[in-house]
Amino acid sequence: MSHATGIRYLKDGVLPHMWCPGCGIGIMMGAMLRAFEELGYTNRDTVVVTGIGCTGKLDDYLVTNALHTTHGRALAYATGIKAFNPKLNVVAVMGDGDSVTIGGNHFIHAARRNMDLTAIVINNFNYGMTGGQVSGTTPGGRFTSTTAWGNPERDFDICALAQVAGANYVARETPYRGWELKEAIKEGLGRKGFSLVEVFSPCPTHFGKNNEMKETRQMLHWLKEKALPAEEYNRLDKEAAEGFFPVGKLVDRHEPDFNARYEEIRQKAMAAKKG
Amino acid sequence: MRSEAKLMQGNQAIAEGAFYAGARFYAGYPITPSSEIAEECSKRMPLVGGVYMQMEDEIASMGAIIGASLAGAKSFTATSGPGFSLMQENLGLAVMGEVPCVVVDVQRAGPSTGLATKPAQADVMQIRWGRHGDQTLIALCPATVAECFSLTVTAFNFAEKFRVPVIIAPDEVVGHLRENVIIPGPGELEVIERKQPSGAPASYKPFTADADGVAPLAAYGGDYVFHVSSSMHGPEGYSNNEPANATWRVGQLHRKLEMHRDEIVITKTFDADDAEVLFIAFGATTRASRAAALELRKQGVKAGVLQLVTLWPFADREVAKLGGRAKTVVVTEMNYSGQVAGEVRRVLGSGADIRQVNSYNGQIIRPRAILKAVQ
Numbered sequence: 001m002s003h004a005t006g007i008r009y010l011k012d013g014v015l016p017h018m019w020c021p022g023c024g025i026g027i028m029m030g031a032m033l034r035a036f037e038e039l040g041y042t043n044r045d046t047v048v049v050t051g052i053g054c055t056g057k058l059d060d061y062l063v064t065n066a067l068h069t070t071h072g073r074a075l076a077y078a079t080g081i082k083a084f085n086p087k088l089n090v091v092a093v094m095g096d097g098d099s100v101t102i103g104g105n106h107f108i109h110a111a112r113r114n115m116d117l118t119a120i121v122i123n124n125f126n127y128g129m130t131g132g133q134v135s136g137t138t139p140g141g142r143f144t145s146t147t148a149w150g151n152p153e154r155d156f157d158i159c160a161l162a163q164v165a166g167a168n169y170v171a172r173e174t175p176y177r178g179w180e181l182k183e184a185i186k187e188g189l190g191r192k193g194f195s196l197v198e199v200f201s202p203c204p205t206h207f208g209k210n211n212e213m214k215e216t217r218q219m220l221h222w223l224k225e226k227a228l229p230a231e232e233y234n235r236l237d238k239e240a241a242e243g244f245f246p247v248g249k250l251v252d253r254h255e256p257d258f259n260a261r262y263e264e265i266r267q268k269a270m271a272a273k274k275g
Numbered sequence: 276m277r278s279e280a281k282l283m284q285g286n287q288a289i290a291e292g293a294f295y296a297g298a299r300f301y302a303g304y305p306i307t308p309s310s311e312i313a314e315e316c317s318k319r320m321p322l323v324g325g326v327y328m329q330m331e332d333e334i335a336s337m338g339a340i341i342g343a344s345l346a347g348a349k350s351f352t353a354t355s356g357p358g359f360s361l362m363q364e365n366l367g368l369a370v371m372g373e374v375p376c377v378v379v380d381v382q383r384a385g386p387s388t389g390l391a392t393k394p395a396q397a398d399v400m401q402i403r404w405g406r407h408g409d410q411t412l413i414a415l416c417p418a419t420v421a422e423c424f425s426l427t428v429t430a431f432n433f434a435e436k437f438r439v440p441v442i443i444a445p446d447e448v449v450g451h452l453r454e455n456v457i458i459p460g461p462g463e464l465e466v467i468e469r470k471q472p473s474g475a476p477a478s479y480k481p482f483t484a485d486a487d488g489v490a491p492l493a494a495y496g497g498d499y500v501f502h503v504s505s506s507m508h509g510p511e512g513y514s515n516n517e518p519a520n521a522t523w524r525v526g527q528l529h530r531k532l533e534m535h536r537d538e539i540v541i542t543k544t545f546d547a548d549d550a551e552v553l554f555i556a557f558g559a560t561t562r563a564s565r566a567a568a569l570e571l572r573k574q575g576v577k578a579g580v581l582q583l584v585t586l587w588p589f590a591d592r593e594v595a596k597l598g599g600r601a602k603t604v605v606v607t608e609m610n611y612s613g614q615v616a617g618e619v620r621r622v623l624g625s626g627a628d629i630r631q632v633n634s635y636n637g638q639i640i641r642p643r644a645i646l647k648a649v650q
Contacts, residue, residue, distance in 0.1 A: 011513070043500045049342075052505075059502065060514050065495045067345060067372075068504035068514075069338065070364050076335035080342025080350070083326045084300050085496050088346065106338075109331040266321040273322055 006033025022216030024201030051098035072103025111165035132206025168193030292427025347494030393637025550579030
């Protein structure tokens, strides 16, 4: 069996990409494209929807269908695409600002509706594109260009948010775990209903620089050391778990998705109309 | 099929017009005085194989109808002032990405939450200039329930033909008015579908216009794979920040409407040809202006009405022609600042005798108030 590279989905002549050395977005994009290839996705049946920010630049590298939207609204656009044409593979690729800060409302409602979409979220704990400002996922006490004395706010757990909002599939990975990341994206893409793959990602340029992890290897080391497979993480008590985070599959459900339920209601309406 | 007169509400007629035009996707968020449009769509969309969705807010509604349109749907939403404000950013993407869609703004009295159930015509400038960046679109304004129906069909046709968002802007009076409407049978009114690409899929450029100024638009999922972007983009839809490209791109968004200006700008006149007193009105104030003009005619004054059916692009030539002939021009509108009067003044010049009749307290303008302005 030949090894999937995903290169067939890359536009000619666009590499090297624009992301900073050490950034996780390129690794995520590679994992996503390999997952596309392994699933046999075609350009015509696939729509990649992006928002704004570092992650929002991703569509420019692809030859699939794409829609580059406004900040935080990728899931709203993706919802319209998928609701009207359920046959399409619709993937929304966002950052932490897009998905759960400015766009948090769309995130929880897309999960609640169980839209058959895959949300891939690069969480680099700050706003990279605009110079490293605080985001809804910056941990409390951490430093950013707008929390010079430490972040007084708490951070969102994106995976937990997706879980309580009703997502069918939730996984968290890091660029350090490239194969697992590709597998998680692949499983999320294959799952009916709302799936989320959160990618904890290094941002040495801003978040790392402001938080004593200026070197890429320091950020990767952090992601390597603190990521624990979910079953291992869940065995720890609160004190022992401090500073660690669970990776791997976190939610695994098979609830009917929006399109299936809409069709069911539609059939009832048609029958009632005839009768 | 024989057409029959039906008693219906303006908002209902808008939904009726949307179905006539082939709308198959509605996403919206409830707001007075537009909600009847959503209710009607929620009942009927599933029966015609379409999709109705109530979104989490108007921002999402606007995004969803753009997404659905790019997947091939004739899509629309309906709202009122506060919701329309929330839609502006994504509406800008529809302009930039040249995505056909229709937005109904049933105008109510502001500012802010204002008089939530009362009429106004105070969104005229928000419709035109509510978005950042230099851009343009089409806005139509019905004065009767029959026009609610027919202009909705026109709105979808313009959206599809020119790849542009079209705003339908009734005021609350017209949205909630009940009148008899004859719904034409299928085929009686022209229904336009967006131009599809032909030729090799590999050479499809979603932003390269034909001679008519408009590029064909494929649908996601078909043979033609394409990119649409909110960022400045080249003919293929990929980011392009070159000044020359931006010059072409921004110009193109304006030019395609300028090229078809005469088709897009619709006006109606009532006794306007010899009018010495010309009322310029739109929406519900057209009706009061017409009553005032008829009363003046009885008194021997040559009075007439110019109804602006198309609000944007502005009917400058029509205003110049009829307004230039009249001794007195009276602009009647339900806002304080004279949003249309300002445009009329721009066209006719400050030397013209231009009077304003305004209301901004949620009350409609009555013929008597209009008559006062000319006495």
